[in-house]
Amino acid sequence: MIRGSGDPRARPILESVREDRALFSLVLSYTRTAEIPGITVAGAGPDSMMYTPPADAEYIEYGHCRCMDAIPTTPDGKPTPAVLTRAALISAGLPYIAINAGGPVRPQVPHIDAGIEPGGNIREGPAMTMPQALHTLESGRQTGGKLASLCDCLIIGESIPGGTTTALATLRGLNLPGPVSSSMPDNPTSLKEDVVRAALERLGMDDPVSVASKVADPMILFVCGMLQAATESTWVVLAGGTQMLAVLAMASKLGYDHTRAALATTSYIAEDPGIDLGRRVDAISPVPVLWTDPLLERSAHVGLRAYAAGFAKEGAGAGGAMVAARARTGAGADQMQDAIDAEYSRLTSGARAPG
Numbered sequence: 001m002i003r004g005s006g007d008p009r010a011r012p013i014l015e016s017v018r019e020d021r022a023l024f025s026l027v028l029s030y031t032r033t034a035e036i037p038g039i040t041v042a043g044a045g046p047d048s049m050m051y052t053p054p055a056d057a058e059y060i061e062y063g064h065c066r067c068m069d070a071i072p073t074t075p076d077g078k079p080t081p082a083v084l085t086r087a088a089l090i091s092a093g094l095p096y097i098a099i100n101a102g103g104p105v106r107p108q109v110p111h112i113d114a115g116i117e118p119g120g121n122i123r124e125g126p127a128m129t130m131p132q133a134l135h136t137l138e139s140g141r142q143t144g145g146k147l148a149s150l151c152d153c154l155i156i157g158e159s160i161p162g163g164t165t166t167a168l169a170t171l172r173g174l175n176l177p178g179p180v181s182s183s184m185p186d187n188p189t190s191l192k193e194d195v196v197r198a199a200l201e202r203l204g205m206d207d208p209v210s211v212a213s214k215v216a217d218p219m220i221l222f223v224c225g226m227l228q229a230a231t232e233s234t235w236v237v238l239a240g241g242t243q244m245l246a247v248l249a250m251a252s253k254l255g256y257d258h259t260r261a262a263l264a265t266t267s268y269i270a271e272d273p274g275i276d277l278g279r280r281v282d283a284i285s286p287v288p289v290l291w292t293d294p295l296l297e298r299s300a301h302v303g304l305r306a307y308a309a310g311f312a313k314e315g316a317g318a319g320g321a322m323v324a325a326r327a328r329t330g331a332g333a334d335q336m337q338d339a340i341d342a343e344y345s346r347l348t349s350g351a352r353a354p355g
Helices: 010-020 049-062 082-094 130-148 163-173 189-200 208-215 218-230 242-252 277-284 302-308 318-329 333-349
Strands: 024-029 096-100 110-115 153-159 233-240 262-264 289-292
Touching: 010 153, 010 218, 010 262, 010 318, 024 049, 024 110, 024 277, 024 318, 049 082, 049 096, 049 153, 049 218, 082 289, 082 318, 130 153, 130 218, 153 218, 153 318, 163 189, 163 208, 163 218, 189 208, 208 218, 208 242, 218 233, 218 242, 233 242, 233 318, 242 262, 262 277, 262 318, 277 289, 277 302, 302 333, 318 333
Parallel strands: 024 096, 024 153, 096 110, 153 233, 233 262, 262 289
Antiparallel strands: none
């Protein structure tokens, strides 16, 4: 059973995925905040982090990467959550589109290029100029409106190293308390707080877009714009954890149709008492929260079992992709876990993906 599916607000969204046309989109972006030592493990090392988003997009599309020799991993070799995403999309036959919204490395896969610059290091200065912020938001609106016209449910995931820190700064900048998740079991909370404190010192009586221009990242504003435009005509699922919480917070300030939206994630985020995601979503915007347990503690692969121990937890829209796949096919959690293991077995054996 998909957790949260008993919420009456979630039923029409899940029905749209099951019965109508659904489209999964992955927004690729970058913040130079990720380059602060110790802030993230989204990549094998500092030089590879900017390749993580395009490599995620290529791997989901082709089953292998083109901009780098292997799929993105943590420094000690744990695989990208895109493994979960690809397994879910393939198992359900869900169509997929990549969107480059601030990534410095363009993915070698057919994609939408939003013409956006990477975000700055918020410890050292603003994330973007105000004209850049306004362009990012409007570009998101244009993209979201166009994609919404092609489907009955638009699922939006993200891939951006260091994004939980800029999400934390955005939430604090909008006067919303609480922590964010981390790709590491030992969340570098003190480091994130130091970065956020430096960023918030630049704020005054700012409007929401101005707050974002100083302390956010391009993904947050871009997906906010997508959400605003897409909910005018279709259902939207934000596929992610606390970074999508920052998107919801921004959208709630700028306006969107919350009756057409939901947030979907993994059990590793939704059931983490330290994050308290459901309560915080309710406090920000009245949308249902959906989640599923990948059961990765049962995996035959050490790298995947690490997810159940607190590594990665979410990313590349994995939770939303799995929720959509289970809604579309009726698959149980066991079947989804088998699909994930089979995909990772193919990958580690060196076999090429079919087609």
